[in-house]
Amino acid sequence: MKKTLTAIIVLILSLIPLYAGGSAESTADNVAVAEDFVVSYPVANDGQTLDIWCPIQAPAAKYITSYNEQEIYNEIEKNTGISTNYIHPALGQEKEQLGLLIAGGDLPDIIQIRDLYSGGASSGVDDGIFYDLTDLVKTYAPDYYALITQDDLMYKLATDNDGRIVAFHLLKSTAPEFYRINFTDAVIEKYGIEEMPVTLDDYEEIFSRMAADGLAGFALPMNGQLDQFMWPFGITPGFFLDENGNVAYGAYTEEYRDYLEFMHDWYSKGYIYKDFMSNLSTNQRRALYSNLQVGMLYDAVDLAKSQAESAGLKSYPANYPRQYEGQKIPFRTVYEETLPVTQSGSSMATVVTTSCENPELAVQYLNYFYTQEGADLCNWGIKDKAYTVDENGQKHFTDYMLNNPDIALGDVQTLLKIHLTAKLAEPDVVCNPNVISNEEALELRMMYSDDPNVDDSQVLPVFELSAEAAYDRSRILRDITTYIDEMTVKFITGATPLTEYDSYMAQLKSMGIEDAIAITQQEYETFMSKPGLESL
Numbered sequence: 001m002k003k004t005l006t007a008i009i010v011l012i013l014s015l016i017p018l019y020a021g022g023s024a025e026s027t028a029d030n031v032a033v034a035e036d037f038v039v040s041y042p043v044a045n046d047g048q049t050l051d052i053w054c055p056i057q058a059p060a061a062k063y064i065t066s067y068n069e070q071e072i073y074n075e076i077e078k079n080t081g082i083s084t085n086y087i088h089p090a091l092g093q094e095k096e097q098l099g100l101l102i103a104g105g106d107l108p109d110i111i112q113i114r115d116l117y118s119g120g121a122s123s124g125v126d127d128g129i130f131y132d133l134t135d136l137v138k139t140y141a142p143d144y145y146a147l148i149t150q151d152d153l154m155y156k157l158a159t160d161n162d163g164r165i166v167a168f169h170l171l172k173s174t175a176p177e178f179y180r181i182n183f184t185d186a187v188i189e190k191y192g193i194e195e196m197p198v199t200l201d202d203y204e205e206i207f208s209r210m211a212a213d214g215l216a217g218f219a220l221p222m223n224g225q226l227d228q229f230m231w232p233f234g235i236t237p238g239f240f241l242d243e244n245g246n247v248a249y250g251a252y253t254e255e256y257r258d259y260l261e262f263m264h265d266w267y268s269k270g271y272i273y274k275d276f277m278s279n280l281s282t283n284q285r286r287a288l289y290s291n292l293q294v295g296m297l298y299d300a301v302d303l304a305k306s307q308a309e310s311a312g313l314k315s316y317p318a319n320y321p322r323q324y325e326g327q328k329i330p331f332r333t334v335y336e337e338t339l340p341v342t343q344s345g346s347s348m349a350t351v352v353t354t355s356c357e358n359p360e361l362a363v364q365y366l367n368y369f370y371t372q373e374g375a376d377l378c379n380w381g382i383k384d385k386a387y388t389v390d391e392n393g394q395k396h397f398t399d400y401m402l403n404n405p406d407i408a409l410g411d412v413q414t415l416l417k418i419h420l421t422a423k424l425a426e427p428d429v430v431c432n433p434n435v436i437s438n439e440e441a442l443e444l445r446m447m448y449s450d451d452p453n454v455d456d457s458q459v460l461p462v463f464e465l466s467a468e469a470a471y472d473r474s475r476i477l478r479d480i481t482t483y484i485d486e487m488t489v490k491f492i493t494g495a496t497p498l499t500e501y502d503s504y505m506a507q508l509k510s511m512g513i514e515d516a517i518a519i520t521q522q523e524y525e526t527f528m529s530k531p532g533l534e535s536l
Contacts (some may be wrong), residue, residue, distance in 0.1 A: 015078040042082075051110070053098075059411040061350035066088060070082075071382065076368060086250070112348060119471075120349070121167035146167060168348075170423060181321070183315070219288060222279050249517055273294055332455075465519075
């Protein structure tokens with residue numbers, strides 16, 4: 001089963017005018033749906049304005065106070081024929097202000113709930129706050145509907161456990177994983193690294209040379225779990241699918257003992273930065289790297305490159321570590337098909353509220369973000385201003401995007417295009433000005449993307465749990481996560497000997513970890529067995 005969990009399908013903006021005639025059927029929310037309606041932009045609109053609540057991205061907020069001032073949203077208004085009024089919560093207070101908005105009852109037409117609404121969009125439909133969009137989408141969002149019905153997994157991710165379409169999602173095909181282990185040229189030269197390390201033995205050899213010189217190899221995350229060093233042991237942080245396709249939890253396995261033994265050995269040999277657990281900030285970790293206080297950095301390759309360059313150095317990434325060459329790493333995706341992101345920090349779940357007097361119009365507006373014209377506007381900006389198209393049909397950003405004197409390069413994607421919203425997106429290695437403007441950084445990001453031994457076959461699909469299951473699992477994991485973090489650090493540093501690992505496992509069991517796994521297993525089975533394309 002192909003899964004591209006970083007791939008996303010989230011729709012915010014495409015709306016259609018009211019149907020004036022023809023037969024109609026009723027949705028679960030008693031909204032008349034015209035069976036023979038044809039969506040066309042700009043829509044025939046009687047001047048209605050849609051109020052849309054969504055968080056504003058921090059980089060954009062440095063230049064504008066509202067998306068009402070953003071040129072792409074203004075262009076979308078013109079192209080769709082639909083007036084909009086964007087409303088934004090205060091930065092950092094999004095969840096609290098959404099809660100107050102819901103409690104007040106006077107809701108805008110559209111809300112980008114992301115992961116901010118407890119229980120997700122499905123619960124909001126059950127509570128009568130959001131529309132069941134199933135029939136509306138089929139008629140008034142044909143572009144979105146065509147995308148989510150082209151693949152069974154995609155359709156399941158885009159619908160709730162009852163097979164309902166309750167939100168528009170960000171749809172995106174993943175780019176090659178860009179978080180890698182990085183080494184500076186100074187370290188490579190000083191310690192005679194002729195080829196980038198591949199196996200754990202390769203790292204052992206390199207780190208031993210560094211330790212002999214008083215240099216730590218790297219700084220672990222403060223909880224001691226570095227996923228790329230866990231993968232060679234067949235596990236990953238959090239929930240995943242084991243080799244039999246059953247749900248497992250990385251820190252509650254016998255393989256985690258092996259990982260901890262390995263990390264403890266490296267820590268005792270001086271390969272790991274002694275104070276890794278001291279809540280180092282991202283910038284502090286990067287500074288350790290560029291100041292040659294650690295030998296390597298686990299970070300986005302383009303950011304590691306920039307950090308190294310600030311110290312007059314160059315940075316180069318390594319492929320995922322293995323126990324042996326050719327070992328399969330089943331926890332990461334390379335280029336795959338487009339899928340929806342439905343529950344993660346990148347989720348752009350967007351709903352239509354039952355306060356909306358014209359849900360047909362709202363759905364047409366959101367659909368526009370999945371049309372080719374709408375997707376191009378979001379991903380590239382305004383044609384002939386932000387980008388041009390050559391004779392071969394290839395798009396190229398202009399200086400307006402790449403060398404704008406008034407906007408920092410890292411900010412243009414949130415100000416001169418639409419970066420995060422419910423839309424049909426392209427990978428950022430194609431249309432992120434900050435990435436593609438640096439050919440060397442882009443080349444580094446693409447390294448190892450064709451590795452035939454990397455896939456996502458043991459990655460748990462990012463499906464949405466039922467409200468009850470989400471609450472129960474969260475309640476169980478709250479204390480468990482803290483306990484795992486504390487014990488992981490103690491095992492690695494030697495404060496607690498690994499002879500106590502069985503006691504650690506017993507304590508996790510008594511705290512309910514197996515209940516959390518069982519909940520996830522049940523929800524996964526429900527997700528996999530729920531209505532798919534065969535139900536259409």
